[in-house]
Amino acid sequence: MDIRLENASLHWQQHCVFRELDLELPAGQWTSILGQSGVGKSSLLQLLCGIADDADLSGTIQCSDGKPLSGRVAWMAQDDLLLPWLSTLDNVLLAARLSQRQVTPEQRELGHYLLTQVGLGDKARARPSQLSGGQRQRVALARTLFQDRPLVCMDEPFSALDAINRLRLQDLAAQLLADRTVLMITHDPLEALRLSDRVLVLQGSPARLTHPILPRGAAPRSVRDETLLQLQGELLALLAGEAA
Ligand SMILES: Nc1ncnc2c1ncn2[C@@H]1O[C@H](COP(=O)(O)OP(=O)(O)OP(=O)(O)O)[C@@H](O)[C@H]1O
Numbered sequence: 001m002d003i004r005l006e007n008a009s010l011h012w013q014q015h016c017v018f019r020e021l022d023l024e025l026p027a028g029q030w031t032s033i034l035g036q037s038g039v040g041k042s043s044l045l046q047l048l049c050g051i052a053d054d055a056d057l058s059g060t061i062q063c064s065d066g067k068p069l070s071g072r073v074a075w076m077a078q079d080d081l082l083l084p085w086l087s088t089l090d091n092v093l094l095a096a097r098l099s100q101r102q103v104t105p106e107q108r109e110l111g112h113y114l115l116t117q118v119g120l121g122d123k124a125r126a127r128p129s130q131l132s133g134g135q136r137q138r139v140a141l142a143r144t145l146f147q148d149r150p151l152v153c154m155d156e157p158f159s160a161l162d163a164i165n166r167l168r169l170q171d172l173a174a175q176l177l178a179d180r181t182v183l184m185i186t187h188d189p190l191e192a193l194r195l196s197d198r199v200l201v202l203q204g205s206p207a208r209l210t211h212p213i214l215p216r217g218a219a220p221r222s223v224r225d226e227t228l229l230q231l232q233g234e235l236l237a238l239l240a241g242e243a244a
């Protein structure tokens, strides 16, 4: 299902952050958005996830199958939003816990598998307060991957991770979300380029989306890929131009 956000706008204290913004998310593709802090990336993502509760943030969402998007989005917030009174495993199983009376053995097994895949198989019973920031982010990623939704929206999903875990979990997400429509916000150009079919920059005031950069080849791409490194240079220049 293709998804289209139309005529998005955000005003904040007399200031127009963005207006008349359109964003296309082609079915089964991974789209990433980069841009300066405060430019409005999280707000755009929240609009798509249907959690924008601010009257100054608005837009229209169209799905190619004609049905509403509501209930078909998995959202990973910029903050991990783990529930402190639940174990890490129960946080991962949250979608199942909310929609059913009882979690099935298969769902519990999938939850354990995902925790193991994010390197936290031995922390299933731990509370979020017993985990580091990066570990908490990995639980939030596992929780997002657990939800079986056609659109997956992730706001800086790997930002708190060390370099090696970051690459490993990028690979895991690429593998598990291969058939999904994905929108990812990131500040890391290489991350966007190795995972995405389309990379956009949100920039300016009011902010506009640039034409997409289309990295070639199947994701996840190697960080040694020369074409990728060249695109990284171009993307950094684009971002730096914005900062100047
Ligand atoms: N409740 C609020 N509190 C503070 N700022 C707000 C609020 N609502 C809207 N804004 C404004 O909205 C703009 C966009 O914020 P948003 O969180 O979408 O940016 P962002 O691009 O995700 O930034 P970052 O990269 O730092 O996460 C900011 O410039 C901010 O001033």
Ligand SMILES: [Mg+2]
Binding pocket: 041, 042, 043, 078, 155
């Ligand atoms: Mg943000």
